[in-house]
Amino acid sequence: MKIAKVGNFSEWYSKILFDAEIVDIRYPVKGMPVYMPWGFRGLDYFFRELEKLLDKNGHDKLLFPVAIPESIFNKEAEHIKGFSDGVLWITHGGETELEDKLVLRPTSETSMYPIFALWVRSHEDMPLKVYQTTTVYRHETKATRPLIRGREIYWNEAHTVHATFEDAAKQVDEAVKIYSEFFAMFGIPFLVIKRPDHDKFPGAEYTYALDTLMPDGRSLQIGTVHHLGEKFARAYSIKYSNENGEKRYANQTSYGISMRGFASVLGVHGDEKGLRLPFVISPVQIVFVPIYAKGNNEEVDGKLRAIYEQLSKSYRCVYDDKNKRPGDKFYYWEMKGVPLRVEAGMRDLSAGKVTLTDRVGNKNVVDIAVLESEIPRAVKEYEKRLFEEARAFFDSHISDADGFRKVQSVYEEKNGFIRTGWCGSMECVERLKEEAFDVLGTERGREGHVRKCVICGKEGKEVIIGKPY
Amino acid sequence: MKIAKVGNFSEWYSKILFDAEIVDIRYPVKGMPVYMPWGFRGLDYFFRELEKLLDKNGHDKLLFPVAIPESIFNKEAEHIKGFSDGVLWITHGGETELEDKLVLRPTSETSMYPIFALWVRSHEDMPLKVYQTTTVYRHETKATRPLIRGREIYWNEAHTVHATFEDAAKQVDEAVKIYSEFFAMFGIPFLVIKRPDHDKFPGAEYTYALDTLMPDGRSLQIGTVHHLGEKFARAYSIKYSNENGEKRYANQTSYGISMRGFASVLGVHGDEKGLRLPFVISPVQIVFVPIYAKGNNEEVDGKLRAIYEQLSKSYRCVYDDKNKRPGDKFYYWEMKGVPLRVEAGMRDLSAGKVTLTDRVGNKNVVDIAVLESEIPRAVKEYEKRLFEEARAFFDSHISDADGFRKVQSVYEEKNGFIRTGWCGSMECVERLKEEAFDVLGTERGREGHVRKCVICGKEGKEVIIGKPY
Numbered sequence: 001m002k003i004a005k006v007g008n009f010s011e012w013y014s015k016i017l018f019d020a021e022i023v024d025i026r027y028p029v030k031g032m033p034v035y036m037p038w039g040f041r042g043l044d045y046f047f048r049e050l051e052k053l054l055d056k057n058g059h060d061k062l063l064f065p066v067a068i069p070e071s072i073f074n075k076e077a078e079h080i081k082g083f084s085d086g087v088l089w090i091t092h093g094g095e096t097e098l099e100d101k102l103v104l105r106p107t108s109e110t111s112m113y114p115i116f117a118l119w120v121r122s123h124e125d126m127p128l129k130v131y132q133t134t135t136v137y138r139h140e141t142k143a144t145r146p147l148i149r150g151r152e153i154y155w156n157e158a159h160t161v162h163a164t165f166e167d168a169a170k171q172v173d174e175a176v177k178i179y180s181e182f183f184a185m186f187g188i189p190f191l192v193i194k195r196p197d198h199d200k201f202p203g204a205e206y207t208y209a210l211d212t213l214m215p216d217g218r219s220l221q222i223g224t225v226h227h228l229g230e231k232f233a234r235a236y237s238i239k240y241s242n243e244n245g246e247k248r249y250a251n252q253t254s255y256g257i258s259m260r261g262f263a264s265v266l267g268v269h270g271d272e273k274g275l276r277l278p279f280v281i282s283p284v285q286i287v288f289v290p291i292y293a294k295g296n297n298e299e300v301d302g303k304l305r306a307i308y309e310q311l312s313k314s315y316r317c318v319y320d321d322k323n324k325r326p327g328d329k330f331y332y333w334e335m336k337g338v339p340l341r342v343e344a345g346m347r348d349l350s351a352g353k354v355t356l357t358d359r360v361g362n363k364n365v366v367d368i369a370v371l372e373s374e375i376p377r378a379v380k381e382y383e384k385r386l387f388e389e390a391r392a393f394f395d396s397h398i399s400d401a402d403g404f405r406k407v408q409s410v411y412e413e414k415n416g417f418i419r420t421g422w423c424g425s426m427e428c429v430e431r432l433k434e435e436a437f438d439v440l441g442t443e444r445g446r447e448g449h450v451r452k453c454v455i456c457g458k459e460g461k462e463v464i465i466g467k468p469y
Numbered sequence: 470m471k472i473a474k475v476g477n478f479s480e481w482y483s484k485i486l487f488d489a490e491i492v493d494i495r496y497p498v499k500g501m502p503v504y505m506p507w508g509f510r511g512l513d514y515f516f517r518e519l520e521k522l523l524d525k526n527g528h529d530k531l532l533f534p535v536a537i538p539e540s541i542f543n544k545e546a547e548h549i550k551g552f553s554d555g556v557l558w559i560t561h562g563g564e565t566e567l568e569d570k571l572v573l574r575p576t577s578e579t580s581m582y583p584i585f586a587l588w589v590r591s592h593e594d595m596p597l598k599v600y601q602t603t604t605v606y607r608h609e610t611k612a613t614r615p616l617i618r619g620r621e622i623y624w625n626e627a628h629t630v631h632a633t634f635e636d637a638a639k640q641v642d643e644a645v646k647i648y649s650e651f652f653a654m655f656g657i658p659f660l661v662i663k664r665p666d667h668d669k670f671p672g673a674e675y676t677y678a679l680d681t682l683m684p685d686g687r688s689l690q691i692g693t694v695h696h697l698g699e700k701f702a703r704a705y706s707i708k709y710s711n712e713n714g715e716k717r718y719a720n721q722t723s724y725g726i727s728m729r730g731f732a733s734v735l736g737v738h739g740d741e742k743g744l745r746l747p748f749v750i751s752p753v754q755i756v757f758v759p760i761y762a763k764g765n766n767e768e769v770d771g772k773l774r775a776i777y778e779q780l781s782k783s784y785r786c787v788y789d790d791k792n793k794r795p796g797d798k799f800y801y802w803e804m805k806g807v808p809l810r811v812e813a814g815m816r817d818l819s820a821g822k823v824t825l826t827d828r829v830g831n832k833n834v835v836d837i838a839v840l841e842s843e844i845p846r847a848v849k850e851y852e853k854r855l856f857e858e859a860r861a862f863f864d865s866h867i868s869d870a871d872g873f874r875k876v877q878s879v880y881e882e883k884n885g886f887i888r889t890g891w892c893g894s895m896e897c898v899e900r901l902k903e904e905a906f907d908v909l910g911t912e913r914g915r916e917g918h919v920r921k922c923v924i925c926g927k928e929g930k931e932v933i934i935g936k937p938y
Contacts, residue, residue: 026587027580029536029571034584037529037599044530060506061513065621066535066604067498067557085563088536090573092558093608102498104559111496115503118495130506135535139562152534 001274001335005267009216013145013267020275020336022266023146031144031151038336041283043154046262047133049185049280050156053178059129059158066135067102068111076235079109082202086138088151104137109203109228109254112159113236120250122241123163127171131158147263148220148469155258161238161250168227168251175225175255176208176444182257183222186265186278187387188212189394190222191417192444193464198426199441201254205229211440211466213397214267217415219440219466222264225255260469268390275337276359276386279379285315286375287333291326291345303349307342307368315375334359339382340375358382360389404454407465408435415467419443421451422463428455432465440464470743470804474736478685482614482736489744489805491735492615500613500620507805510752512623515731516602518654518749519625522647528598528627535604536571537580545704548578551671555607557620573606578672578697578723581628582705589719591710592632596640600627616732617689617938624727630707630719637696637720644694644724645677645913651726652691655734655747656856657681658863659691660886661913662933667895668910670723674698680909680935682866683736686884688909688935691733694724729938737859744806745828745855748848754784755844756802760795760814772818776811776837784844803828808851809844827851829858873923876934877904884936888912890920891932897924901934909933 001019005012017023022039035043051061067090074080083106090102105111112130120128133156144150158175162168176192183190190210200207201224210223230249233239238250269276279285288308290300301321308319318338320329326343333341337359344354354371357363362381366374397416401407407418422428422439429439432455442463449462470488474481486492491508504512520530536559543549552575559571574580581599589597602625613619627644631637645661652659659679669676670693679692702708702718711717738745748754757777759769770790777788787807789798795812802810806828813823823840826832831850835843866885870876876887891897891908898908901924911932918931 024584024587027534027584028538028541029534032534032536034534035532037531040531041529060510062506062509063504063623065496065498065501065503066606067501067621069497072497087563088559088571089561090557091560093610094554094556096608102557115493115496118493137535139565141562152536154532 001272004272005215005270009214009267012215012270016266016270016274016335017146025146029151031140031149033146033150035154038283042277042281043259043262045281045283046186046265047156050182050257051131051133053182054131054156054158057129057174057178058127059131061132062130063132063134064105064108064111064115066105066137068105069100069102071100072114073103073110076110076203076232078231079203079235083107086140088137088139106138107136107254107256108132108157108159109232110236113232113238113252116159116161116250117236117238120161120238120240123243125240126161126163126250127167128161129158129171130160131156145469147259147266153258155256157254157256160253161233162252163240163242163248163250165227165229165251168229168253171253172208172225172227172255175253176210179210179223179225179255179257183210183212183261183264185280187383187390188222188261188264188268189391191398191440191464193441194444194447195441196422196424196429196439196463198429199438201226201228203228203231205231208444209441211417211464211468212264212268213394213416213466214264214469215270215393217397217411217467219417219468220260220264220267221468222261223255223257226253228252228254268393269386270337273331274335277337277339278383278386279339282337282339283316284318284333284336284338286311286317286340286342287329287338288317288319289326289329289333289341289343290319290321291343291348293345296346297321300344300346300349303346304342304344304354307354307371311342311372311375314372340378342371360385402452402454403457404431407437407454411437411467417464417466419462420454420465421460422465423453423456423458423460425453425456428453431455436467437465438468440466440468470741473741474684474739478683478736481684481739485735485739485743485804486615494615498620500609500618502615502619504623507752511746511750512728512731514750514752515655515734516625519651519726520600520602522651523600523625523627526598526643526647527596528600530601531599532601532603533574533577533580533584535574535606537574538569538571540569541583542572542579545579545672545701547700548672548704552576555609557606557608575607576605576723576725577601577626577628578701579705582701582707582721585628585630585719586705586707589630589707589709592712594709595630595632595719596636597630598627598640599629600625614938616728616735622727624725626723626725629722630702631721632709632711632717632719634696634698634720637698637722640722641677641694641696641724644722645679648679648692648694648724648726652679652681652730652733654749656852656859657691657730657733657737658860660867660909660933662910663913663916664910665891665893665898665908665932667898668907670695672697672700674700677913678910680886680933680937681733681737682863682885682935683733683938684739684862686866686880686936688886688937689729689733689736690937691730692724692726695722697721697723737862738855739806742800743804746806746808747852747855748808751806751808752785753787753802753805753807755780755786755809755811756798756807757786757788758795758798758802758810758812759788759790760812760817762814765815766790769813769815769818773811773813773823776823776840780811780841780844783841809847811840829854871921871923872926873900876906876923880906880936886933886935888931889923889934890929891934892922892925892927892929894922894925897922900924905936906934907937909935909937
């Protein structure tokens with residue numbers, strides 16, 4: 001690699017996706033890259049961890065069809081306004097034109113909710129909490145970027161149904177908590193921000209987003225949680241009988257994390273040598289590199305391979321006995337982001353020792369007898385350092401400024417998030433957008449702070465602004 | 470339930486899919502049912518076991534896009550002839566007509582192989598062995614049936630690239646071995662059959678299929694393995710340099726197992742009470758049912774729940790303390806197919822005992838102290854009986870007959886597979902098809918047996934015929 005990601009992030013990102021074999025962008029449909037094995041395994045482990053958290057919190061896993069009939073898709077007016085320009089249409093089966101053409105789901109509210117109307121009849125059927133990990137589709141016309149903006153989006157989306165607005169609001173809080181716990185596992189710092197009305201999910205009452213910062217200082221939305229109120233329930237007739245036998249419209253929430261969350265892990269933690277992956281999602285967790293000398297390969301392999309076999313029972317390990325110099329192997333596996341490396345030559349092995357190195361540079365000579373029990377400690381040490389670096393970068397990129405000139409000069413110096421004021425008008429948002437800024441919204445826990453608008457100077461509320469992907 | 474599956478299989482199958490909440494067929498697109506949580510968890514565990522086997526045998530997991538440009542899709546002539554009538558077309562993004570319209574992949578040869586041409590350059594890049602677990606799409610015009618024939622098919626497909634025809638042939642053998650091991654895990658009996666030319670995969674040199682029998686005696690194809698030779702390599706320009714630096718076309722294989730494999734597990738093992746699931750894929754493996762008496766609920770729960778918590782560390786367990794009679798709970802979880810049940814009242818618990826029952830009716834009073842260590846034995850006993858029943862049914866539905874009249878009368882009595890002769894002509898196949906029979910092909914291991922054609926009486930080869938789904 002040898003590219004510093006700060007200052008050259010775009011170049012760094014493209015190069016690492018190629019070198020580490022995350023995606024292949026040569027697939028002949030715009031915005032639909034191939035997920036290569038290293039990338040897809042990582043993505044898969046990433047979403048499996050999310051699924052575990054959702055399972056623990058009472059969600060059921062299922063799968064809805066990819067195709068939604070136009071007549072069903074068009075029922076919730078605001079939602080459709082938000083999506084209809086940007087969807088892909090299936091119009092033909094073989095040579096035959098379909099009577100009701102089909103949308104490739106851009107998100108699954110409109111496929112799931114007609115069926116939820118059949119599943120939810122009584123207050124006892126709620127809460128209904130389900131999720132699917134699958135692909136959704138957008139007819140993206142802007143520039144695409146692998147894992148960040150594309151026409152095929154791999155994600156996990158959860159959908160819930162509740163009796164009351166309050167129950168759904170509590171579910172929103174639970175979802176924010178789950179997502180916060182999830183990203184904390186990977187050391188990704190974020191703000192929880194309530195989106196302004198013009199940027200909430202089409203059809204939602206309100207939307208919370210988790211926003212992190214990429215190394216270029218631009219903000220990346222890595223999770224969203226929506227309170228849908230009764231809007232979809234009214235459009236799709238999701239009604240239940242309450243305890244008195246009266247029919248009521250249900251309240252709903254939906255929330256999702258896409259491949260962008262995985263992109264943030266790559267971007268936030270990588271360095272000039274390549275990726276640095278959190279232990280739990282790395283396709284290979286420990287790489288073993290034998291150090292041969294004077295043709296003692298068999299002897300070294302005999303001893304080191306036994307250790308590799310033992311650790312392979314608990315961890316995803318690779319034994320790299322390729323015909324390459326150790327330094328080249330180190331370089332390769334560092335670039336791939338593998339958290340731990342065990343290396344040893346005959347002298348070490350005879351003394352009952354190996355060298356355990358992590359991807360942030362901690363290096364320890366360890367007794368073979370205690371190596372296995374050392375791994376959890378080594379992982380903890382590695383991730384502590386990795387996550388602290390990310391936190392330090394993040395914290396140093398949140399600033400405070402008033403007035404547009406000041407905001408611009410602060411952003412020029414520091415990028416990232418800026419706390420400022422906004423009057424709530426779209427005119428002032430449009431002015432911000434001219435400079436690629438956007439009002440991301442109000443930080444959770446800092447609602448109600450009064451502050452003068454960054455553009456017009458009128459009284460407004462404190463908001464976070466930034467330059468989003 | 471209370472429906473005998475033999476004699477009423479179609480009715481049994483529809484009812485169990487609904488009652489056990491496997492799929493919801495009310496989704497408003499023909500042939501695209503919703504996979505409900507119980508069904509999708511089962512399907513997911515099913516494919517995860519297959520993925521483990523593929524991983525163990527050196528396959529990499531990845532994911533290709535769902536959409537294939539028409540211009541790319543059309544390159545392999547035979548393949549296209551086999552599929553082009555039956556695909557779904559994406560023609561529009563928003564209001565805009567796409568320049569190169571897109572096929573929803575009916576299978577992924579044509580999406581993967583142009584990219585394989587970029588990945589395979591030298592003989593050292595092979596074997597390339599990859600798989601994906603995903604959905605594929607067909608514009609099915611025949612009657613659809615959930616998990617058996619539909620427009621959205623959930624499956625695992627593997628694709629490999631090799632230097633020579635022989636290497637690819639060996640890979641075909643490995644795949645047949647992996648698939649055989651896989652279905653053996655679930656106690657599904659099958660024949661490995663080489664399909665006749667008219668029924669091989671479009672574009673393949675030859676195809677092996679694994680065929681099982683459903684309870685109505687019709688055969689179900691649950692896995693296929695294709696030797697693709699150089700045909701696709703020539704169409705998509707997959708070339709490598711051999712050790713002498715000469716350019717050669719690669720040889721390829723592809724193989725897949727779809728949701729049909731899961732359907733066979735449901736159909737083959739179910740009984741008049743409902744499903745009987747193999748332990749490893751059951752969404753719930755052990756259900757705990759407390760037997761209350763005279764309001765001693767708390768006391769019973771206190772003791773039994775502790776056991777449940779302990780076993781939940783190793784198994785997927787449910788503690789059913791719903792306000793229902795024990796008999797109703799038994800009935801419900803039996804219908805769902807849960808392999809093991811632990812029940813106990815205060816008298817048992819005070820004596821340090823619980824009752825362990827399995828879904829085939831074995832019942833044992835077990836000391837709580839040894840319950841955990843008893844589980845693997847109980848699973849083995851349960852599956853032995855379950856799998857033996859399936860084997861007995863299967864074996865008793867393979868017959869031998871010559872001459873069409875005899876074949877018809879044998880089939881009327883016994884259904885299943887019939888060993889007979891076939892001259893190789895399409896005329897005789899057409900005659901068989903008039904009666905819903907088909908030539909499934911030649912059993913692996915029984916090639917070269919000479920036998921008179923069941924229709925025309927001319928000399929031919931031994932084949933298996935049956936009535937396939």
